[in-house]
Amino acid sequence: MSEQSTPALVDWDLAASTAARLAPAGPRLAPAEIAVAVEDIRAKAEASVDLVHRITGLEAARDLRDSQILVVDRAGWAKANTQGFSVMMDPALRALKERLAQGMSPAGARVSSAVAGAQMGSILAFLSSKVLGQYEPFSGYRTGGPGAGSAGRLLLVAPNIVEVERQLNVEPDDFRLWVCLHEQTHRVQFAAAPWLGDHMMAQIEQLSGSFVENAGSFLERATRAVVSLREGKSEEGASGSLMELLQSPEQKAIMSGLTGIMSLLEGHANVVMDAVDASVVPSVKTIRQRFSSRGKDRGVLEKFFRRLLGLDAKMRQYTDGARFVRAVVDEVGMEGFNQVWERAGNLPTEEEIHDPQAWLRRMGFPGAA
Template sequence: MDRMETQQQPQSLINWELAASTAARLAPAGPAMSPVEIAKAVDSLRSSADISVPHVHEITRLEAARDLRDSHVLVVDRASWAKANTQSFAVMLQPALRQMLDSRRGPALTPVAAAASGAITGSQLGAVLAFLSSKVLGQYDPFASLAPESKAPPAGRLLLVAPNIISVERELAVDPDDFRLWVCLHEQTHRVQFAAAPWLRTHMLEEIERLSTNLLGNVDSIMDRATAAARSLRDRSAGAIPGRGAILDLLQNPEEKASLSHLTAVMSLLEGHANVVMDAVDSTLVPTVKTIRQRFNQRGKDRGVMEKFIRSLLGLDAKMRQYSDGAKFVRAVVAVAGMEGLNRVWESAEHLPTESEIHDAKLWLERMGL
């Protein structure tokens, strides 16, 4: 192995700084607001995040919710959200990128070629993050503290994307204070989940590393598979096939599919559980909750062709099904075993539901002896 190859690092494959700057440049402008309005909105979101904590504790009955008030909450704009995600992606993808370098045949990339390659992938990732940055209302990031030079606490950080929350509440013409609290109930639930299951961050990171390494590790086949996936997406662009997306088409062998199945089940649980908490509130807490639910659920039915294409490419519609499938699982378990029975999922990785159990809660209840 020559000197140049030993110096080549995984980060050379993606220019993360360029990804963040590209996303900031391409992200659509947020709603027009004066500095005073922005400051008030930030204070309101922080207050909503704080107020939601005891309600999450009451609904979930997880003692971990008691210690959330002092953990990390950031109210961010779209560019800051994108930058935060480049930091987390760098953590999650490093093992896979290392595998790509190790498995690459022939001489190592020259510094010029590596810089060019990193710029291309960085720009592409930035374009994706720019699109997503205008869609996400909030996000709990459990991996933030693992990034180099990160200032995030070990427990992770909660990001509330202010321009998107404000855009949606204006679009739906709903009460801002009610809507912000409703959103924070969902996002704070994710923080409770990882606080209640401190092993969950490591477990998910290992599964993500396993899937990404399997998917990206063989650099000799990834381009052929990506080309085939893109062709598949193009051929069905007039109407996406339920449950499929170009990225999912990259998966071929049983190990890859098993990894994705497990991650799908876990994400369905996390999102469904948070949605159940969000929907457990009544008008005594969020007076206009019925109006918010109705109008929020109607969103997205009139998306344009381009947005539908991008959502299919990124698998976002599959993610929306996770909310529904996971919520059905949580409600079915609670109906039989109560919230205490459901909370057994946070005890160990062995108690997490499989994808089959997500779709048939009786299987999980039987396995748990409930």
């Protein structure tokens, strides 16, 4: 059976439709209320760019017009992410397809593709109600590889923003601007470091290749992962997410580099988000307090899925990265910190995220302890 006649290993269209069908219902809004909320969130996103510029000093944030801003519903977010995942997973899926093409019938391949698509859709359905916004940097990669096409696109999930502001009982104007500050900071990061998307994509391709090369030991690692999750523990101090438990040593090393990058990006966005005071977001203290406390009421099932998917590890990236950024800025100012965006060699490692002084020493800042 030729590669051309073999269906894709994941039916991404089915994943998107499955997510749209299974996504939890959002807040009850009349059509007119939806239209008003969408326009207001878009306006807050536009207004936040100047604030990001003032806080970070990054010239890339001045009158930023490099990428799309999309205010979407849960189904729209899921569909956008099937497109993003199809790009990031493409190297691994192509390699696996070549391996499997000779031993799988067209009918078997179609069934496998549909099952994988349905499973991916189920995961995205769960996540679609948890995400307030997301900068998707790999949009242009669908049109010809690294550096091709548009920059990226900023997704703001309107029903989730409205739902959370209602749950927290906070002022919508303030909460929407606060959220947009975080998400627009991600957009500015990639504009300030135009090499960053290619750098991350190269790491992802390397990780994908490693998964394919180590496919033979996957079943053994998967068995250990299931046992570890069932017993509530993980190997070598890992946080216990499924992805961590399935990784080989080589994959963990690559993931460590990506974790350092993600911690930097999320932490920096949180620092910007929290840099505003009551003159910009009048109820910012109330928002911070209530938003930080919202995870305490999660049910057992949601906590399990969050652990399985590594979402709690992502939350730690926010905290660890913000601590790194604040420590560096306190030491050398925002201008000194902004050297992280100049080249890949300036990015902190995962170890340096937890030891800002090590990054300062490596970067040659005088007086670093």
